[in-house]
Amino acid sequence: MRYMATYDLMETMRNTNQWLGASAKAFASYPGLALSPNPMVQWVAAWGEVTERSFARMVAKPDWGIHSIPSEDGRDHIVSVEPVVERPFGDLIRFHVQGRPEKKRKVMLVAPMSGHYATLLRSTVASLLPDAEVYITDWHNARDIPVSAGKFDIEDYTLYLVDFMRELGPDTNVIAVCQPAPLALAATAYLAAEDPKAQPRTLTLIGGPIDPDAAATDVTDFGRRITMGQLEETAIQRVGFKYKGVGRMVYPGLLQLASFMSMNGERHSKAFQDQILRVTKGEAADHDPHNRFYDEYLAVMDMTAEFYLSTVERIFKGGEIARNAFVVNGKKVDISAITSVAVKTVEGSKDDISAPGQCVAALDLLTGLPDSKKASHLEQGAGHYGIFAGKSWRNNIRPLVLDFIDANAEQPKKAAPEKAKSNVTPIKAELAPEKKAPAKAKPKTTAKSQGKSKPRNTGKSA
Incomplete structure (x- = not known):
């Protein structure tokens, strides 16, 4: 092939x-x-x-189709799509709502690279725009990328996310949907060890295969049945002469679509x-x-062969994220290094792609994070698509995610005591009460002493 x-x-x-x-x-x-x-x-x-x-x-990239949104001032504001970071295999783009005061919430959506374009999250973006400044990873079709641009595997994907998070700063709230959930977790852990000041404020993982073996699906069964040699022979092809990426080894979008349709x-x-x-x-x-x-x-895109094969081998077969054994650029990524980023998982009870149990497994890996910074939600009756773009997302999950972001918008002055409650129930961070000045202190002295108190760590760079 x-x-x-x-x-x-x-x-x-x-x-x-x-x-x-x-x-x-x-x-x-x-x-x-x-x-x-x-x-x-x-x-x-x-x-x-x-x-x-x-x-x-099948060969056309869909348009975002988000032209304007209503705002609190009663007017419709034009939405423009602007590149923030441009790279050969994917860009970080911003949906700029013109004429509207900037929202306090800054959300970075990590779109999956699993055969469809980032426009698959169009409704997710549209639902968040009225309440947040929205950025998203816009991955490119591999057939249009010249061979001279080099390789792109899951380590490169993770480093792209690291650079995007650095660009947006520590007040960012990352939401990873489906396939990139384990790599977004790894990118956050990478920053926790290498550049703690650049870590995002919150990380929400929606329907992702953190531990594919936690609950079996057709996807995980396929990964176990087929060998890597069989997969390479049957799924990988070279881009033809019609496109700029001629000669690049890819998993073609048309072949992926045939697999989707056959299911x-x-x-x-x-x-x-x-x-x-x-x-x-x-x-x-x-x-x-x-x-x-x-x-x-039907709008599908080619994936680089090295990205597809390394995903199957290292995430599904090897379970490197689930075993906390993932390596990026020669450095072991220790997920327990995450100690300040609030993490929430979202799953659907009828998800047949990433079954319940696969995503919430992330919380068990966060041994360095207090329970007050962990939360999870299981949406009853929701399938895979519904938890990020369907009615379940709009009516139930979106408000919960925004509340989670707001609950962790400010770092507490003192770490909240860890609760004995299981980490699979939603828990919100609570602000620790400030210490009161001694009763004998005069008003001026009290204000002065409070001014000399040790500044809290907000996680922002100086």
Whole structure:
């Protein structure tokens, strides 16, 4: 499979289907055919429209589509997307709400690199924008990155996160969704040891495989069944001549999409049949539920081969994060080095990608963090997508995450005593009461003595 011809063959098949759809739509729309009221003609036109749109979306990066948001002043404010840090394999971008006073909350969303673009978190970004300054990692399609840019594996990914966190500063609240959760945890631990002043204020891990063996799913079973040699032979290809990354070894997005679709083939087949019937009857629209979902779902990107293979080998098979044995740039990352960053985990009870137990395992690794800085939430009835972009996120999880951020917005003057309560229940940090001045002290003396008290450590750089 590791040949350019295989990659180009898949692209040829995609291109051919897109052309067939466009041709069928154009042919069935020919005015002369309207003389015969045959419903088959309308069906062919509908099939062509759905087919052309579907296969065209597979090679197009979706737009963010967040143009404006309402604000407290009763006006809609324009939202612009601005690069903050630009790198070959991914950028850190900001959603700047123009004309609005800057919000106190600063959120850095870590988007997954698992076949889809960062736009998969569009609704997550839109839900946070009214209450926070939002930044997100925008990963690039590997097929568009020249071989001269070098490799990109999970260690490089972790170092990218380290640099992004340094750029935003210690008042940042990091939210990692799905696949990057273990690497965001590792990046925070790396900073805790190498540059403590650059650590984020809070870290929220949503549905991530911190310990894949904590609860079995089809994803973890697949990782155990297949050998690395088999995986490399069946999943890795070289980018063809059409793209800038010609010759780069990748896990192609089209191959990933075929795997996604095969997991629920019957459901996807019915969804497209129903859409063709709706188009035939004139009941479909450009932004109807089907198109909104599949325009994003079908838009896939290539991953570098070294990133995909190292993820499977080191996170799923080797369990390096779960065993606290992860190494970055020749240095062992000790997760217990995190002692001041508040950490919260979020899981869905019906998550079939990262089952309950995989993400909350992070709290057991944080042996240097007091229980008052740990929290977890299990959303009943929620699946994988719902815990970061669905109704469960909007109605229940988002408010809890914002409350968690606010509860840890200021560092306490004195460390709160550790509670004996289990670390899998939500716990908020409590401010320790200030010591009162002695009763005999005069008012001026009291103010003076308080001014000489030892300044608290806020975690901010000087």
